[in-house]
Amino acid sequence: MSAALLGAVLSFMSVDGSTLELTLILDAPAPVTLRWGEDRQTSGSAREHHFRGLRTPASEAVHYQVEVEGLELYAETVEPPCRAGVCRLAVYGDDRDGPGPHQALIEGMEAAAPTIILNTGDIVRHNDDEAGWKSHLGTTLRIGRRVPVILALGNHELYTMGRPAAARARVLSTYPAPHDPLAESLQLPSGVFHVVVGDALFIVLDSNSPLGPGSPQRSFLEQALDGRGKARHVFVALHHGPISAGSHGGHPEGAGLSELFTRAGVTAVFSGHDHTYQRIVRGGVSYVVTGGGGAPLYEWRYPIPGVQAFSSTYNWVSLDLAPSSALLSSYSIEGALLDRAELSAASHEPIVDPKDTLAVLALAIGAAVSASLLFGLVVLRYGEARA
Numbered sequence: 001m002s003a004a005l006l007g008a009v010l011s012f013m014s015v016d017g018s019t020l021e022l023t024l025i026l027d028a029p030a031p032v033t034l035r036w037g038e039d040r041q042t043s044g045s046a047r048e049h050h051f052r053g054l055r056t057p058a059s060e061a062v063h064y065q066v067e068v069e070g071l072e073l074y075a076e077t078v079e080p081p082c083r084a085g086v087c088r089l090a091v092y093g094d095d096r097d098g099p100g101p102h103q104a105l106i107e108g109m110e111a112a113a114p115t116i117i118l119n120t121g122d123i124v125r126h127n128d129d130e131a132g133w134k135s136h137l138g139t140t141l142r143i144g145r146r147v148p149v150i151l152a153l154g155n156h157e158l159y160t161m162g163r164p165a166a167a168r169a170r171v172l173s174t175y176p177a178p179h180d181p182l183a184e185s186l187q188l189p190s191g192v193f194h195v196v197v198g199d200a201l202f203i204v205l206d207s208n209s210p211l212g213p214g215s216p217q218r219s220f221l222e223q224a225l226d227g228r229g230k231a232r233h234v235f236v237a238l239h240h241g242p243i244s245a246g247s248h249g250g251h252p253e254g255a256g257l258s259e260l261f262t263r264a265g266v267t268a269v270f271s272g273h274d275h276t277y278q279r280i281v282r283g284g285v286s287y288v289v290t291g292g293g294g295a296p297l298y299e300w301r302y303p304i305p306g307v308q309a310f311s312s313t314y315n316w317v318s319l320d321l322a323p324s325s326a327l328l329s330s331y332s333i334e335g336a337l338l339d340r341a342e343l344s345a346a347s348h349e350p351i352v353d354p355k356d357t358l359a360v361l362a363l364a365i366g367a368a369v370s371a372s373l374l375f376g377l378v379v380l381r382y383g384e385a386r387a
Helices: 098-110 130-144 164-174 181-185 214-228 254-264 354-386
Strands: 005-012 019-036 039-055 060-070 074-078 086-091 114-121 149-151 193-197 200-204 233-240 269-271 277-282 287-288 305-309 316-322 323-333 335-342
Touching: 005 130, 005 149, 019 164, 086 287, 098 130, 098 316, 149 200, 164 277, 181 214, 181 287, 214 254, 254 287, 269 354, 277 323, 277 335, 287 316, 287 323, 305 323, 305 335
Parallel strands: 086 114, 114 149, 200 233, 233 269, 269 287
Antiparallel strands: 005 019, 019 039, 019 060, 060 074, 086 316, 193 200, 277 287, 277 305, 316 323, 323 335
């Protein structure tokens, strides 16, 4: 009996976006050969195959072929995620309830020809949901095998009847995260990373883990923001949004995170968890909730300031990036335009640790006192000389 291809996930492997990883999931063990341009890799008999270190297309598309024993050869084309700083993202999340609306949303995204997919989490009902995994992979196969996906871990895919660590490992085996030296140096859980694609920096957080002041994840966030380099756009993705007018409301650490995002000049924060579409603007930062991927829809609950758009409908978001602009358009499952906005970022201010601020202040005071004493000594000596 030959194996069938259940799913394919293309993801970024390096934080500079220069390499990709292709994960192939079969319904039965079989050897697989991948030809990625001029590169050739072979994987032994298994159900899950990982092909790493694949060159990310830059100016020209890459054509690849997959050979699975007993299956017809399939070929695919991967376009550059960005050309001359221009790229298109499709953003959505909370697609955990089977094909239904998820299938229709994927068809809408596919027609828009995105070059990057950003999923805000909750891709299955729970980690042991085998039917849910099969449905998710089958629904996304048509686009996942040629468009790199960035996943912010939700809470549902980490639910398990067994060990939480095993649940996380399973998700990140299917949706590998980039190798991130900064995250590793802070001993962060897998699934927290940053990646630069074109002129954009994407910072992906795990909102299931602490995000408060002094936490390793907050340190990671501050350092990643401070090290943004020449990135013209900065996007943060996490499942539980800092701000939401929906049933769940905002993350407990939302206020502190929002202050940080404003100081750092973040362009937008993408989240899910509340099964709605929302765009909220605070401090020059756009907070976009896109959790209408197929799970039961929620209604408006909290009357909060800054809400520019709210819709209780299945939805996805298109984000067109150019070096000097970021145009957001959100669509319903029927393809109707829900919202459109030009996103802008506040001016970037360095992230300063309060301890560093106190140290600098102490040095400044010390320098002022020293200068005052020196001036007094000079005046005294001058007076003595005149006498």
